[in-house]
Amino acid sequence: MFCKSGLLVGLLILVNILMLYFTATTLETRKLQKIAKKTWNYHVAYPQNYRFILDQPKKCEDQKPFLVIIVPVAPQNIEARNAIRTTWGSEKLLQDKLVLVLFLLGSQSGNETLQEQLQNESQVHQDLLQSNFVDSYRNLTIKTLVMMEWLNKNCPQASYGAKVDADVLLNVRNLLHMLVSLKSLQHNYITGLVLSGNIVLRDPSSKFYIPHDVYPKSRYPPYPLGMCYIFSMDLPEKIVHIARHIRPIFIEDAYVGMCLRRLGIAPKKPPNIEQFVVKPPQRFNRCYYSGRIAILTSSQTQLISYWMDFHSDNRPC
Ligand SMILES: *[C@@H]1O[C@H](CO)[C@@H](O)[C@H](O)[C@H]1NC(C)=O
Ligand SMILES: *[C@@H]1O[C@H](CO)[C@@H](O)[C@H](O)[C@H]1NC(C)=O
Numbered sequence: 001m002f003c004k005s006g007l008l009v010g011l012l013i014l015v016n017i018l019m020l021y022f023t024a025t026t027l028e029t030r031k032l033q034k035i036a037k038k039t040w041n042y043h044v045a046y047p048q049n050y051r052f053i054l055d056q057p058k059k060c061e062d063q064k065p066f067l068v069i070i071v072p073v074a075p076q077n078i079e080a081r082n083a084i085r086t087t088w089g090s091e092k093l094l095q096d097k098l099v100l101v102l103f104l105l106g107s108q109s110g111n112e113t114l115q116e117q118l119q120n121e122s123q124v125h126q127d128l129l130q131s132n133f134v135d136s137y138r139n140l141t142i143k144t145l146v147m148m149e150w151l152n153k154n155c156p157q158a159s160y161g162a163k164v165d166a167d168v169l170l171n172v173r174n175l176l177h178m179l180v181s182l183k184s185l186q187h188n189y190i191t192g193l194v195l196s197g198n199i200v201l202r203d204p205s206s207k208f209y210i211p212h213d214v215y216p217k218s219r220y221p222p223y224p225l226g227m228c229y230i231f232s233m234d235l236p237e238k239i240v241h242i243a244r245h246i247r248p249i250f251i252e253d254a255y256v257g258m259c260l261r262r263l264g265i266a267p268k269k270p271p272n273i274e275q276f277v278v279k280p281p282q283r284f285n286r287c288y289y290s291g292r293i294a295i296l297t298s299s300q301t302q303l304i305s306y307w308m309d310f311h312s313d314n315r316p317c
């Protein structure tokens with residue numbers, strides 16, 4: 001008798017605990033959604049009136065590059081800049097074409113030491129562009145738009161621009177070859193790893209969550225993946241202008257797609273899409289690497305050692 005009721009009580013307690021657990025978890029999800037809504041702004045502050053603290057306004061005019069490559073990077077990430085300077089950033093003249101590589105940073109207010117270091121770095125290398133917006137992951141769209149403004153203002157004579165992330169191993173020779181082999185100088189041209197019909201993520205725990213009221217369509221317009229895209233120099237002005245009419249979301253590359261759609265410009269597949277690689281094979285293969293244009297790397301050490309390997313001329317491929 002005692003045993004039976006004990007079992008019953010035990011069962012009741014268990015059911016209670018389970019019920020409490022389920023209510024608690026649904027409440028928790030709701031709370032998370034609410035917090036996500038409150039603390040994350042899905043739009044970025046892009047008023048088109050940021051100014052440059054460090055600049056190279058005469059660089060394009062003086063050097064007359066064919067291609068200007070902009071690398072967005074965090075102010076404190078000097079290792080990434082040095083890795084690029086000593087590898088693919090050092091390839092300045094290829095096939096009679098001049099390539100200019102510049103780094104684009106935002107600001108970190110309140111760190112005087114860092115700012116002084118950046119000033120020194122800028123004096124030594126003369127390749128830093130620093131704007132006064134707050135540098136953060138959620139502000140990458142501002143960085144992209146500031147890049148377009150800078151190119152429009154300072155490099156209208158160049159033929160092409162490119163945006164390349166700091167963790168990308170770029171094969172400048174192959175990229176130039178691709179651009180030169182296009183039949184004529186392109187206009188309204190943008191290429192890279194073009195994503196078509198990418199789905200808008202509606203899961204609040206996702207890094208790229210976008211609520212319905214911020215972007216109502218279920219798919220983004222086609223856009224080239226942010227790791228590396230190349231465009232004709234008539235595009236920056238058009239993107240800067242149209243950006244006044246489309247509220248910028250924090251997903252940088254998808255936003256470029258939204259601007260292109262409004263401009264009626266379709267991003268083009270590159271001549272060989274296999275030259276743009278997000279997930280390279282696990283094991284290094286010199287022949288594979290020497291045939292690509294842009295490959296995402298997992299570390300600066302990897303970037304440097306792979307670049308050195310396919311640039312050493314003892315073993316051909
Ligand atoms: C300021 O920048 C320096 C140099 O990059 C860094 O070592 C230091 O940790 C930074 N300080 C703060 C408070 O972020
Ligand atoms: C910047 O350079 C000056 C002069 O070379 C040097 O005295 C100073 O220590 C440097 N500042 C930093 C933060 O590296």
Ligand SMILES: *[C@@H]1O[C@H](CO)[C@@H](O)[C@H](O)[C@H]1NC(C)=O
Binds near residue numbers: 134135136
């Ligand atoms: C983005 O930059 C703007 C302008 O500097 C700043 O007000 C805002 O706080 C920044 N946002 C984040 C998430 O860093």
